[in-house]
Structures are given as C-alpha cells and as structure tokens.
Amino acid sequence: MGIIEKIAQIEQELARTQKNKATEYHIGLLKGKLARYRRELLEPVGGSGGGGGQGFEVAKAGDARVSLIGFPSVGKSSFLNKVTNTKSEAANYEFTTLTSVGGILEYNGAEVQIVDLPGIIKSAAKGKGRGRQVIAVSRTSDLIMMVLDATKGADQRQILENELESMGIRLNKSRPNISIKMKKTGGIKMNSISPPKYLDEKFVASILKDYKIHNADVLVRDENVTVDDFIDVINEQHISYIKCLYVYNKIDAVSLEECDRLAREPNTVVMSCELDLGIADLKEEIWRQLDLLRLYTKRRGIQPNFGDPMVVRSNSTVKEVCDAIHRDMKNQFKYALIWGSSAKHSPQKCGLTHPVHDEDVVEIVTK
Numbered sequence: 377m378g379i380i381e382k383i384a385q386i387e388q389e390l391a392r393t394q395k396n397k398a399t400e401y402h403i404g405l406l407k408g409k410l411a412r413y414r415r416e417l418l419e420p421v422g423g424s425g426g427g428g429g430q431g432f433e434v435a436k437a438g439d440a441r442v443s444l445i446g447f448p449s450v451g452k453s454s455f456l457n458k459v460t461n462t463k464s465e466a467a468n469y470e471f472t473t474l475t476s477v478g479g480i481l482e483y484n485g486a487e488v489q490i491v492d493l494p495g496i497i498k499s500a501a502k503g504k505g506r507g508r509q510v511i512a513v514s515r516t517s518d519l520i521m522m523v524l525d526a527t528k529g530a531d532q533r534q535i536l537e538n539e540l541e542s543m544g545i546r547l548n549k550s551r552p553n554i555s556i557k558m559k560k561t562g563g564i565k566m567n568s569i570s571p572p573k574y575l576d577e578k579f580v581a582s583i584l585k586d587y588k589i590h591n592a593d594v595l596v597r598d599e600n601v602t603v604d605d606f607i608d609v610i611n612e613q614h615i616s617y618i619k620c621l622y623v624y625n626k627i628d629a630v631s632l633e634e635c636d637r638l639a640r641e642p643n644t645v646v647m648s649c650e651l652d653l654g655i656a657d658l659k660e661e662i663w664r665q666l667d668l669l670r671l672y673t674k675r676r677g678i679q680p681n682f683g684d685p686m687v688v689r690s691n692s693t694v695k696e697v698c699d700a701i702h703r704d705m706k707n708q709f710k711y712a713l714i715w716g717s718s719a720k721h722s723p724q725k726c727g728l729t730h731p732v733h734d735e736d737v738v739e740i741v742t743k
C-alpha cells in the first residue's frame with residue numbers, strides 16, 4: 377500500500393470513530409500516525425525537491441514576503457497588478473498563472489514582496505495540480521494572504537485552510553509551549569507547571585513510541601495544549617507557524633449586506649480589484665500584520681533622512697540594526713544613541729541588546 381492509500385485509510389478511520397472519552401486515546405495514536413505519513417509524503421524522494429521545485433520559486437526580495445494563496449480565478453494576479461509594477465496575466469479562465477511571480481509593494485518606505493501563485497484546488501496537498509509547490513512557497517512567507525471570492529460558497533476558506541494544515545502550515549497560531557528533550561535512557565518522563573488537561577504521560581509515551589522515541593523528557597508549560605499540538609512538536613521541522621490575512625475579492629458582485637457580513641469574519645478584509653475598492657485599507661492591514669519597524673539612522677551632527685527608513689522585523693534589537701547596516705558593524709560597535717519611544721531619555725546610550733521601536737532614530741558610534 378502506498379502512502380496516499382495509508383493516509384486515506386487513517387482519515388477514513390478517524391472519520392468513522394466517534395469522539396468520546398473511551399476513543400480519545402485511539403484517536404490520538406491515529407493522528408500521530410497520520411502526521412508521520414504526511415511527513416513522509418512531503419519529504420523529497422531521492423535528494424532533490426521539497427522546495428518550490430525547478431524554476432518555480434521566485435528569489436526573495438524586499439523587507440518581507442506576502443504570498444497570495446487561493447482557488448483559481450479569485451483575482452490573485454489582478455491584485456498583484458494593482459499594487460505592484462509587475463505584470464502577471466489575469467484572465468477569466470482558471471489556471472492563468474502557472475508559476476510564481478514576484479512584485480514589490482512599496483509602503484511606508486518598506487519594500488514588501490508580493491508573490492502571485494497558481495490557483496490551488498482541493499487535494500492540493502496530496503499532489504493535485506501545482507498545490508504542493510504553491511504551498512511550499514507560502515511556507516517561506518511572512519504573511520499568507522488568502523484570496524477568497526466573495527461570490528463563492530462559504531466552504532472555500534475551510535477547504536484552503538485544510539490544505540495548508542495538512543501540509544504542516546499553522547495559521548495565526550504560535551508554537552505550542554512543549555519541549556521534548558531526547559535522552560539515552562530513563563524512558564519517557566512528562567513534567568508540567570500545571571497538569572495538562574488533554575495529555576498524560578502514558579499517552580505521550582505511546583505516541584512517541586510510534587515515532588521510535590523511547591527515552592525523552594517532555595516538559596509541558598501550558599495546560600491547554602492538545603494532542604495535535606504535541607504531534608506538531610514531534611514533527612517540528614515540518615511545521616511552520618505563519619500569519620494569515622483573509623481577503624474577499626469581487627465585492628462589486630455581491631450585495632452590500634453580503635459584503636458587510638464577510639467583512640465581519642475574523643481577520644478579514646474585503647476588496648474589489650476591478651472597482652478599486654478597499655485596496656488602500658488592505659495595504660494598511662498588510663503593513664500592520666507584517667509588524668515591521670522603520671528606523672532612521674543618522675550620523676553624528678547630521679539630521680536623519682526621514683524619507684528613507686531602514687526596515688527591520690519586529691522584536692529587533694540594536695544588534696539587528698548593526699547587521700542590516702553592515703556585516704562587520706557589530707565588531708566596530710561602541711554604543712548606540714537612540715531617540716524615540718524605545719529611549720528612556722533622548723538620546724539614550726544603548727548596547728547591542730536594546731530593543732528598538734518603530735520610528736526610532738539610531739546613531740551607531742563605532743570604536
């Protein structure tokens with residue numbers, strides 16, 4: 377039996393097993409197996425592959441990457457054409473786009489790479505269409521923009537989420553607070569700050585056994601972690617936690633009430649590429665979700681150029697600022713002078729570990 381059949385078999389068994397206290401254990405083991413087979417499916421056979429595939433992936437560019445994921449003909453290419461100078465063919469037939477196309481959206485002095493991708497269809501994760509390559513590109517992005525069609529059914533969002541989910545992408549979720557430390561002897565030990573509600577040591581041990589792990593210390597720091605969370609942590613290298621923004625396009629073709637209803641879904645914005653509606657708000661939301669920081673670097677005695685910020689990721693420190701200026705900057709670094717909301721007084725003299733804030737002014741003093 378091939379892996380796809382094995383996966384189908386487990387999925388069927390999961391579907392017909394009633395969820396209750398008595399079957400909980402069995403379901404957990406099935407889920408563990410399912411994750412293991414899916415991982416095998418995604419692992420490249422014979423060395424090459426695993427990534428976007430030959431000639432498929434576009435090179436990374438700009439300060440952050442947003443990928444456009446959606447069914448065919450929802451308006452992904454139309455959006456790329458609207459917000460960047462790159463042209464990607466848009467037409468009223470499905471699978472117009474056959475490869476990935478990158479463009480740059482300039483916003484608040486930052487360059488955001490927007491990656492247009494072929495449409496994906498149900499069962500993409502199992503190898504239908506270009507699905508697996510598309511999902512592999514989305515894995516490399518800072519934000520997934522899920523493009524949905526306002527005129528289509530309510531299940532489109534769920535189907536796409538399931539496809540991404542089964543390829544190991546977790547949307548708007550952070551890594552579960554569990555650590556697994558492999559050991560040579562001693563069996564499986566589980567420790568926790570307060571006892572987890574959905575896991576116990578016996579359960580954890582039998583799932584690990586299926587992965588041929590017989591000795592490990594498991595530390596659970598969050599009582600709400602689930603069996604699925606635990607399985608994700610075992611398969612850590614294959615799981616990516618990525619932000620997702622849901623965008624309904626073609627609102628020109630639905631009623632005002634429907635448009636209003638869609639806009640109220642969580643983490644959602646609505647737009648019409650055709651009538652140019654909602655595009656400015658969407659750009660602002662993308663900016664907000666990317667959570668980038670603009671810094672103005674200056675030299676001693678000279679005003680910074682406020683028109684040309686340096687862009688770094690959120691949670692950056694002076695160290696990341698140095699790295700962004702020059703590879704060798706850290707070695708010449710004496711201290712930094714900072715004006716702005718991260719500074720206690722202006723300017724504040726700071727070391728490499730000082731966290732910077734959006735719109736800080738930074739002067740690096742070298743040895």
Ligand SMILES: Nc1nc2c(ncn2[C@@H]2O[C@H](COP(=O)(O)OP(=O)(O)OP(=O)(O)O)[C@@H](O)[C@H]2O)c(=O)[nH]1
Nearest residue numbers: 449450451452453454466467471472473495649650
């Ligand atoms: N009514 C309406 N039609 C739109 C809108 N945006 C795009 N379209 C139309 O939808 C069709 C598909 O647009 P594309 O941009 O090619 O869609 P896509 O998602 O890139 O499609 P694939 O590359 O085939 O997956 C085209 O005929 C567009 O003119 C919109 O806001 N409203």
Ligand SMILES: [K+]
Nearest residue numbers: 449467469472
């Ligand atoms: K199309």
Ligand SMILES: [Mg+2]
Nearest residue numbers: 452453472473
């Ligand atoms: Mg397209």
